[in-house]
Amino acid sequence: MDFIYSIIPAGVLSQVFVGLSRTTILFIVASGLSLILGVLRIPNVAHGSLYMIGAFTAFTVTKIFGSGSAGFWMALIIAPLVVAFISLIAERGMFQFLYEREHLMLLLLTFAFSLVFGDLVKLVWGGEYKSVPVPHIFQGFVPLFGGLPFPLYNLFLLVAGPVVAILLWLLTNKTKIGKIARAAAVDREMVGAVGINVSWVFATVFVIGCYLAGLGGVLVAPTVSVTLGMDHNLIIEAFLIVIMGGLGNIWGALLGALIFGLTQSMGILIWPQFGIIFPYLAVVIVLLFRPTGLLKSTW
Amino acid sequence: MKKTVLLSMSLLFFVGLFMICPLTNAQSTIKVGIVDTYTGPATTFTMDVLDGFKLAVDKINAKGGVLGKKIEYTTRDEKFKPDIGLAMAKELVLKEKVDILMGTINSSTTLAISDFVKKEKVPFFVTFAKSDKIIGEKGHKYVFNMNENTAMAGRAAAVALAKKPYVKYWIAGDDYEYGRAIAENVWNNLKKLKPQVQKVGESWWKVGEADFTPYITQILAAKPDFIIVATGGSGMVNFQKAAKATGLSQKIPFYQHTAIELSVLKPQGQNAPEGVYGTANYFFYYPDTPANKAFVDEFKKAYNREPRIGALSGYMTAQFIAEGYKKAGKIDTEGLIKALEGMSLDSPVGPLAIRGCDHQLELPMYFGVTKKDPKYDFLVAGDIQIIQAKDYMPTCDEVKKVRK
Numbered sequence: 001m002d003f004i005y006s007i008i009p010a011g012v013l014s015q016v017f018v019g020l021s022r023t024t025i026l027f028i029v030a031s032g033l034s035l036i037l038g039v040l041r042i043p044n045v046a047h048g049s050l051y052m053i054g055a056f057t058a059f060t061v062t063k064i065f066g067s068g069s070a071g072f073w074m075a076l077i078i079a080p081l082v083v084a085f086i087s088l089i090a091e092r093g094m095f096q097f098l099y100e101r102e103h104l105m106l107l108l109l110t111f112a113f114s115l116v117f118g119d120l121v122k123l124v125w126g127g128e129y130k131s132v133p134v135p136h137i138f139q140g141f142v143p144l145f146g147g148l149p150f151p152l153y154n155l156f157l158l159v160a161g162p163v164v165a166i167l168l169w170l171l172t173n174k175t176k177i178g179k180i181a182r183a184a185a186v187d188r189e190m191v192g193a194v195g196i197n198v199s200w201v202f203a204t205v206f207v208i209g210c211y212l213a214g215l216g217g218v219l220v221a222p223t224v225s226v227t228l229g230m231d232h233n234l235i236i237e238a239f240l241i242v243i244m245g246g247l248g249n250i251w252g253a254l255l256g257a258l259i260f261g262l263t264q265s266m267g268i269l270i271w272p273q274f275g276i277i278f279p280y281l282a283v284v285i286v287l288l289f290r291p292t293g294l295l296k297s298t299w
Numbered sequence: 300m301k302k303t304v305l306l307s308m309s310l311l312f313f314v315g316l317f318m319i320c321p322l323t324n325a326q327s328t329i330k331v332g333i334v335d336t337y338t339g340p341a342t343t344f345t346m347d348v349l350d351g352f353k354l355a356v357d358k359i360n361a362k363g364g365v366l367g368k369k370i371e372y373t374t375r376d377e378k379f380k381p382d383i384g385l386a387m388a389k390e391l392v393l394k395e396k397v398d399i400l401m402g403t404i405n406s407s408t409t410l411a412i413s414d415f416v417k418k419e420k421v422p423f424f425v426t427f428a429k430s431d432k433i434i435g436e437k438g439h440k441y442v443f444n445m446n447e448n449t450a451m452a453g454r455a456a457a458v459a460l461a462k463k464p465y466v467k468y469w470i471a472g473d474d475y476e477y478g479r480a481i482a483e484n485v486w487n488n489l490k491k492l493k494p495q496v497q498k499v500g501e502s503w504w505k506v507g508e509a510d511f512t513p514y515i516t517q518i519l520a521a522k523p524d525f526i527i528v529a530t531g532g533s534g535m536v537n538f539q540k541a542a543k544a545t546g547l548s549q550k551i552p553f554y555q556h557t558a559i560e561l562s563v564l565k566p567q568g569q570n571a572p573e574g575v576y577g578t579a580n581y582f583f584y585y586p587d588t589p590a591n592k593a594f595v596d597e598f599k600k601a602y603n604r605e606p607r608i609g610a611l612s613g614y615m616t617a618q619f620i621a622e623g624y625k626k627a628g629k630i631d632t633e634g635l636i637k638a639l640e641g642m643s644l645d646s647p648v649g650p651l652a653i654r655g656c657d658h659q660l661e662l663p664m665y666f667g668v669t670k671k672d673p674k675y676d677f678l679v680a681g682d683i684q685i686i687q688a689k690d691y692m693p694t695c696d697e698v699k700k701v702r703k
Contacts, residue, residue: 011520018513127342129533131566134544141546148519151544154512223544224509225536225566227340233507265513268502275514276474276505 012269014145019265020258021154024161025220027257029234030241031168031250032212038248039185039205041103042095045110047213048235049117054083054217055226056121059130072135075218083214084207091206096199114231122228129227138222153222160219164212165254171208172250181205185248240279244286246293255294259286328371329364329630331356331620332391334384334402334412335426337376340533341404343562344609348426349374350602351613352401355621365621368630373397377408384408385415392419398630399424399620406430406476416441422632424620426612429477431484434657435693435701440636443619443658445612447580449477451664452556453484455691456527456578459666459684460485460554461492465525467499469518472529474503481529481556499523508534511541519547526553535563539572548572559667559680561607571678575669578686580662581608584675585683586648594647615646615660619653656695657702661688 033047057079062071090113098105134153141149172178184191184201192198216234224230241260245252260279267278286294333352335345352372360369375391377384384403391397392415400416400423403409409428416423417439424443425433431450433442447455470486472478489496500521502514518526530538535555542548549572557563558577583595583605594614598606606614620635622644627634643652652661667680 011516014516014520015513018516022510022513122338127338127340127346129340129343129536129566131536131540131568131570133568133570134540139544141544148516149546149550150516151512151541153544220509223512223537223540225533225540227533229340229507230509233509268513268517275502276508 011145011148012266014148014150015265015269016262017144017150017158018154019262020161021157022265023257023261024157024164025216026237026241026261027161027254028164028212028219029216030238030245030253030257031164032209032216033238034242034245034248034250034253035212036206036209037242038250039181040095040099040202042106042110042206043103043239044209045107045235046090046113046117047110047210047238048231049114049121050083050087050210050213051217051220051234052121052226052228052231053086053117054079054214055132055221055224055230056125056130056217057082057214058218058221059125059132059226062132069135069137072132072222075132075221076215079218080211080214083217084211087210088203088207091203095206096203099202114235118228118231127228129225131225132221134222157219164215168250177201177204237279240283244283244293246295246297248297249293249295252293252295252297327367328369329399329620329624330395330397331370331372331399331401332388332395332397333372333374334377334387334391334400334408335374336379336404337374338378341379343532344427344607345404347607347609348613351598351606351610351615352617353613354598354601354610355614355617359617359621365624366628366630370617370621372401377403377405379405379408381405381407381411385411388412388415392416392421397421398632401426401616404428406433409433410437413437413439413442420632422635424616426616427609429480431480434659435698438657438698438702440658443639443653443660445616445619445660446608447662447664449480449556450484450693451691452578453481453486454488454693455664455666455686456485456554456556457488457492458686458690459578460489460525460576463525465552466496467522467524468496469500469502469521469523469526470498470529471502471504471514471518471526473506473508473531473534475506477531478503478506478529482527485527485529485554506534509537511538512545515541515545515547519545519550523551526551528553528555528558530555531557536566539563539567539575540570542575543570543572548574552576554578557608559665559669561605561677564669564678568677569671571669573669573671573678576666577669577680578664578666579608579680580664581606581611581648582665582680582683583607584679585665588647588649590645590649591647611647612660615644615651618644618646654692654695657698659692661692663687664691 029051036042036044058075061075061078065071065074138153138156141151144150180196180201188198241256242253245256259282263278263282268275356370375387377387388400400421404427406428409425412423422441424445426445429449431448434444470482472482528538535558554576556578558575560579564571598610623635623639624630626638639653640655643650654661664686665683666686667683669678670681672679
């Protein structure tokens with residue numbers, strides 16, 4: 001290890017890994033957004049609200065099952081499913097009737113949903129901010145990189161990110177529904193013409209995308225205060241990531257999230273007073289050279 | 300013939316009665332208009348102001364009101380937007396004809412309303428906004444400040460920190476007015492009180508930053524003795540969580556204004572980090588006096604939760620309004636202002652006075668450190684030091700200088 005530190009200082013290495021763990025949540029949320037954008041052509045502004053609902057539901061589930069590790073694992077299972085269920089109702093109840101309309105209609109509808117969800121969260125959980133404890137097994141930190149502490153929970157996120165990425169890859173490339181969805185993204189009329197119920201394909205993709213938003217919400221909950229308005233920040237970042245990576249491209253979302261997370265953590269190291277501008281600078285630079293995003297856009 | 304005369308006479312009587320009634324009604328109450336944020340995260344704080352105010356008003360009205368008049372109030376939600384807030388204040392003054400305005404948690408709204416009441420000559424009681432301009436540069440005769448501001452918090456913290464052995468400081472905070480103002484005020488006052496302190500670095504993040512871990516690893520690598528962290532609202536919880544997860548709270552002590560306050564510590568339960576320094580104006584468990592106990596019991600009975608700083612400022616605002624009019628002897632704005640200058644009242648935290656020169660409530664500030672307490676399932680403030688108002692408030696001369 002000493003050899004590595006002689007090339008890259010420990011502080012930098014630690015910062016890279018912190019940046020990578022942050023990337024996990026950005027990637028999970030953005031990939032869901034990208035999936036919906038690619039297949040259904042919906043710029044889902046309500047995606048952030050679903051992420052918020054995921055986090056608030058995680059709070060309730062950990063309250064019920066206790067703040068030990070069991071509570072967290074139950075939240076990880078239940079909360080994204082709750083979000084998926086809500087999205088299923090929204091899709092079957094509203095969105096499915098608007099696919100033939102202009103994108104603007106869908107955009108407005110998702111915006112309306114984000115407002116409604118925001119108020120619903122306030123109605124159910126109240127205006128006070130909530131806190132989800134870090135599960136017992138991930139409390140504390142390990143001294144990595146020359147003794148700099150690295151939170152165990154971030155280590156867990158570092159594992160969770162690739163797991164979700166691999167599962168998504170398997171889902172889109174190895175399963176029938178994934179293949180149909182990819183086909184529908186390219187040419188939905190053709191998919192319909194060969195006798196596949198496109199409506200249900202869309203519903204499934206929408207629900208999977210929203211499930212990912214909920215999952216992101218649960219994963220982020222132990223590291224932040226769960227609060228109204230947490231959706232606004234995230235939705236902007238998620239859209240920037242999706243635009244940077246190429247609209248509708250899941251691997252683009254991964255790449256975009258990596259760039260976003262890393263430029264932020266590196267920026268903080270280089271110029272702490274202005275660390276916040278680095279990811280936005282990255283977005284600008286990417287779009288200057290590749291206006292349609294880094295990878296192939298499905299739009 | 301006689302019948303119709305009688306009928307029209309009685310009709311006239313009733314019509315007249317209806318016309319007079321609203322007029323006499325308007326004169327028989329004291330109307331208070333409250334403009335504040337009742338949607339969004341700020342509700343955590345503003346509800347306490349309103350509930351504290353209600354509690355006091357109900358008590359005053361039950362005892363027969365002020366000079367035979369009941370206090371009546373109406374609220375408006377400004378949604379944390381200065382333009383909406385100002386429009387509502389105008390509506391309350393011009394249409395509802397309120398005698399007094401009260402609010403808000405948003406500093407920009409407060410300054411806008413403050414400019415407006417100066418022209419309309421309506422007293423305005425500021426209950427939560429923290430900008431030091433409210434009483435400083437932009438202060439005037441009609442504005443009263445019922446809570447502390449960033450300048451005062453900064454000074455109070457500096458007074459307490461100057462007594463500690465730390466030399467190498469790191470400054471971090473929200474990149475907007477509140478964060479910058481708190482950090483600057485702590486740092487500049489600290490440098491004055493203890494010239495040998497040095498700044499080893501700074502970091503500024505966007506308001507609402509969720510994940511502080513990358514910032515903390517950066518600070519840890521720089522190894523300062525102490526960190527001044529200027530975040531507000533839910534950011535406090537975010538930072539404390541990250542500080543615990545990275546072990547920062549065990550390695551390098553840090554200070555946050557209001558870190559030791561109930562609204563930050565209660566949501567975290569037993570998981571909040573110990574050893575975090577902070578300042579706050581009110582705790583439901585301190586001072587352990589009968590007056591505070593009685594207030595807490597009363598508040599708990601009415602709302603089923605412990606009061607926080609906002610509850611105290613709402614409660615005291617109602618008391619000052621009532622006592623001010625009583626002292627003035629009539630319901631009159633100029634009389635009220637005159638009466639309030641220098642007036643002192645008993646409060647849950649001991650006697651509190653409104654300073655004559657700038658209309659600032661002289662609240663004591665508590666400096667303490669978070670610790671576990673077997674009595675509660677959340678952390679509380681320990682080692683509390685009282686910093687008296689005279690030790691941290693700007694002097695009247697200083698206020699006069701900036702007000703020019």
